[in-house]
Amino acid sequence: MATKLSSLTQWLREYRVLSRYKTQWCLAALFLLLAAAATLAVPLAFRDLVDTGLTSDAIDLKFINLLLLAIALALMTASRFYVMSWLGERVVADIRQRVFENVLRQSPAYFETLQTGEVLSRMTSDTTLVQTLVGSSISIALRSLVMLLGGMTMMLVTSAWLAGVMIVLLLLVVLPLWALGRRVRKMSRASQDKVADTSAMAGEVLNAMTTVQAFVREPHEQKRFNSAVEMAFFEAKKRITMRSLLTATAIMMAFGVIVFVLWIGARQVTAGTISLGELTQFVLYAVLIAGSIGALSETWGDLQRAAGATERLVELMQAEPALASSARGNDRTETSTTANLSAPEAVVFNDVTFAYPSRPDFLAMNHLTLSVPRGARVALVGPSGAGKSTLFAMLLRFYQPTAGQIEIFGRDITQWPVSELRGMVGIVPQEPVIFASSAMENIRYGRLDATDAEVIAAAKTAHAHGFISALPQGYDSFLGERGVRLSGGQKQRISIARAILKNPPLLLLDEATSALDAESEREVQLALDSVLPGRTSLTIAHRLATVLRADRIIVIEDGIVVEQGKHEALITQGGLYARLAKLQFA
Structure with missing residues (x-):
């Protein structure tokens, strides 16, 4: 996984993806932080409501503040979604252009072992995974990470002892999630390979349709294609089974930790150690943290799949043509000379x-x-x-x-x-x-x-x-x-x-x-x-x-x-x- 991510990081650095779209990345980060701040302010607003009391004269102002907070949250979230989705589409368009550009430079020997259908699969299905990662999963992951860190910070401010217990227990959740994530990564690569094989087979048959029909081999080709599709489905089923197990484990363990800590908090309210408003605030932050952990586990699965897809795309983008020093007419290593058409x-x-x-x-x-x-x-x-x-x-x-x-x-x-x-x-x-x-x-x-x-x-x-x-x-x-x-x-x-x-x-x-x-x-x-x-x-x-x-x-x-x-x-x-x-x- 580290090797795949390092290859992706190297390509991003070489192609200057971050510096090329610096304005958009900065706007995305700004909207992300503002949306996270608005979300983290919601529990504080609810604490105000609970501690003020529903019969208080100031309750109207508290509800107006909560409504304004919700409007700000909606605007910042929508803006973040637009900018990140734009970046996802733009980066994928760049990847497709780079892949096609490099494939055009390859010699015929390159295609003796690589089917054109596989190249098309990488440029479509694999880039779609990368688009989902950049345009959606990264955004969700960053938001969830900010919410996780911000929520824990606010929990520490609310009740340091309860927050300490929760953090220690949550750290114990990470180890099984990491082990399951490694298995999902391997299954993701195998699943994408099977999908590429299916696309390559379909492309080959469609390009030879007249021959297939002339020999009445439609049933034979359908059987072959069905077999390839079923193999791809079998690999995908193993992947989604493991990913479902990963999600279930993450949510179950995270909420188990939260319920246990809230039980302790309820006893403290009874003992008068903390107020009901503080416990409400702590509960809402705990819910935000649980949601963030669940979202991170989901995006971790997306990252596993996209890492395998990215590895295959980077292979195409970095493949050196057989005539590496002369594949481009404007290569400085060669001197363009007018043909000596008078040579005998x-x-x-x-x-x-x-x-x-x-x-x-x-x-x-x-x-x-x-x-x-x-x-x-x-x-x-x-x-x-x-x-x-x-x-x-x-x-x-x-x-x-x-x-x-x-x-x-x-x-x-x-x-x-x-x-x-x-x-x-x-x-x-x-x-x-x-x-x-x-x-x-x-x-x-x-x-x-x-x-x-x-x-x-x-x-x-x-x-x-x-x-x-x-x-x-x-x-x-x-x-x-x-x-x-x-x-x-x-x-x-x-x-x-x-x-x-x-x-x-x-x-x-x-x-x-x-x-x-x-x-x-x-x-x-x-x-x-x-x-x-x-x-x-x-x-x-x-x-x-x-x-x-x-x-x-x-x-x-x-x-x-x-x-x-x-x-x-x-x-x-x-x-x-x-x-x-x-x-x-x-």
């Missing part, structure tokens, strides 16, 4: 070896060496799993090579600021990504400052203008989540238009025409023929008919370049390319 070689792989972190024993690249001249159209061919897509990932610097060197336009890839490096590269993935926005905004994603005319020109070049214009609202038509309103070929042409709009010196095409019909493929090939001359391009192709115009074909197998040359020469060699061509063209 656009891309050079020199004895590059690489294995994915999730599969360290399998070499996706095995001492691979190749070069791509500036302005050349190069095709990458080979069986699935040969390392072609890995080569693209290395060029975008999603991963670092285990050994060897990669150069882009005559400069070592590690010396490029990552943002500048990726700004020079355009990619059309095999599975196009369509965002839940309009066609105009999806294409403009390639260059955010592009005008509408430039977006439309890129769409025409990619032969996407026709079907986009036929949509209900044209370029302003909403394409749906992941582009569900488009066909596979239409998605691919949107992706190609996005890359064309970016206009990069190096273009990566990963089966750019794989989802197109014969007519659309011909149109896109014609579009690429008008775009690619003079631009360096690398094209991954399984359909060899799409690479016949390539200046050079590089054949990769098991992470090694096994052949390279033009189509006719490779056919003559009778190697892997010839076998693949025979299978397709026969």
Whole structure:
């Protein structure tokens, strides 16, 4: 618990949460103290009422004073609630922004072991716990602590002997509460983990809904989800059982102490040691103290849960990206240099070896060496799993090579600021990504400052203008989540238009025409023929008919370049390319 709270404290200090919202914190503290003072004055007002007597002429003034005190208490409490709730929402908004900002900086290797559903769960359910802690629980805890200390002080003033007995007995209550609180903390972390697993599973299934329905696996997925929900409920049930026991123990022991002390006080009133008004005052302070202890036990449970949630959030906020020194384009450790686009070689792989972190024993690249001249159209061919897509990932610097060197336009890839490096590269993935926005905004994603005319020109070049214009609202038509309103070929042409709009010196095409019909493929090939001359391009192709115009074909197998040359020469060699061509063209 101490470690988790220290990590939270460290983050609060680093992000300057207290100094950033100094005015609000000061106002919250002021309203808290004023509300506590008003509450602590209530027993004094009642003592006045009892000792004055209900038949006294001054009784009207005493009731007016009590009413004014209640109004002041209501105003101060409402003000404290507003300011603390504002702080809770603001701090949680900051946490969500920081988490998302840091997650965006992570390399793809980070997501090989972390499910996106788990990240979303942390940003929603975990931050909600933190919001409850900051906006509500901390406020209640501070108020209860002030009331506890103030009540005890006033009890000491009223009757030092009775207060001393109560304080000693209440201290004995703390030990069992502390032991139970430690168990609640462990159960809270386990419960949150199960909730995150459930969210991750739901996100995975929803993203693959068409596959689930195509295989009629709705009952299977429902069963899996039900099982995960029940496991989360089982963990939550253990947590709330222990928390209920914690609450019951705290209240029972606290009130037991109070009843015992009040019994002693009643005997003192009988003996004439204290007045009835003083005993009434002491009773009200005892009730305030009991309520404060009960509230503290409740907020302690909230703190246990929020501590586990905060630990998980801090892990996300403090996770260092694989390219820690170069994840930001404005990093001072790197010098931004204009690309040397006149370098004779656009891309050079020199004895590059690489294995994915999730599969360290399998070499996706095995001492691979190749070069791509500036302005050349190069095709990458080979069986699935040969390392072609890995080569693209290395060029975008999603991963670092285990050994060897990669150069882009005559400069070592590690010396490029990552943002500048990726700004020079355009990619059309095999599975196009369509965002839940309009066609105009999806294409403009390639260059955010592009005008509408430039977006439309890129769409025409990619032969996407026709079907986009036929949509209900044209370029302003909403394409749906992941582009569900488009066909596979239409998605691919949107992706190609996005890359064309970016206009990069190096273009990566990963089966750019794989989802197109014969007519659309011909149109896109014609579009690429008008775009690619003079631009360096690398094209991954399984359909060899799409690479016949390539200046050079590089054949990769098991992470090694096994052949390279033009189509006719490779056919003559009778190697892997010839076998693949025979299978397709026969």
